[in-house]
Amino acid sequence: MENLGWRRRAYVNMGLIALNVVYFFYLEITGSTSHTGFMVSHGAMYAPLVLEKGEYYRLLTSIFMHFGINHIMNNMLILFILGDNLERALGHIKYLIFYLLCGVGANVVSMAVNIREYRDVVSAGASGAIFGVIGGLLYAVAVNRGQLEDLSTRQLVIVIVSSLYFGFTSTGVDNTAHIAGLVLGILFGLILYRRPGRRRYREIWD
Template sequence: MEDWDRRKKAYVNFCFIAVNVIYFLYLETTGSTENTEFMVSHGAMYAPYVLEGGEYFRLLTSIFMHFGINHIMNNMLILFILGDNLERALGHVKYFFFYLLCGVGANILSMIINIGEYRTIVSAGASGAIFGVIGGLLYAVAVNRGRLEDLSTRQLVVVIVCSLYFGFSSTGVDNAAHIAGLVIGIFMGLILYRKPKKRTNVDIWG
């Protein structure tokens, strides 16, 4: 059963990566993803437009937008490496909703945390959803006694520590969304993930 799970295609994760890349290329060919005003006009998170203008779609669209090539490359690399593991663990449908809820939830909590500065903060990126994926994997790995497929608790902790350190040591990073995504991911993992039952000889030969 484990070998079969390893071969299962994580097509939802692939689709998320494809949407991010396609929208990034569209934005780059019609303007500049490093232009703040341009990004806001195409769906980036800007709290006044959400809270005062009722543009709640930004909570979703912004998680498929990135500021520049380095931003999207870093995020998609992590999602490519880790996302398929969680999709196989949760299943396609659960993973689809897990990813979107983590991304939107991270945006909401980030907006609440940064409420005092919300008129000056413009944010975009899949980082909140990706930290949610990491949080979900952390829970799944812990439930499986420290290992899930080729992932271990130690590896995930290193990824979390390095990612948070990079965020807090850099400027222009929405660290509130990162932490929020991580916490939401652990909570969602608790709700959605179920450890597979061990197969008995009866199951194998039946």
């Protein structure tokens, strides 16, 4: 029998990618995504404005912003490859809620750590949400005995290790948001994901 779940289109994931890309090109046309002040004026994360001015919307808007073409290309490629798997596993609405919670939650944790360590930084990017997607998939694969559609535990572990290694060996990367997103993804996966039960069919005899 054909697996219809495999064929379901991931509309939300494609919509998130489109929103990121459209906003990126809007910012590039009207200014420059490599200019810190310009990015702050258009919604990037900056703790003093969040806490002192009450601009909490930055916790959300910043996950749709990227510093330069390489930043958005890397993030959207991973989201394109992995996001549809989790959307099919969770469903459209749950996936959207999951993605936004991971992104905002990773920003909150990152902001708290930066404040504690007296770091005054501007940040933006979908990485926290994307690491959340990876964490959610890791949980879903684990409860499905190491395989979910075309994904295996080994593949996800390789993605996680290589992504974290790249982050820790590069400059200007918010590793706190990455780790926070990963942990939140596993936790929200535990809350929102339910392993589908096996369908039972009756044999019909002519």
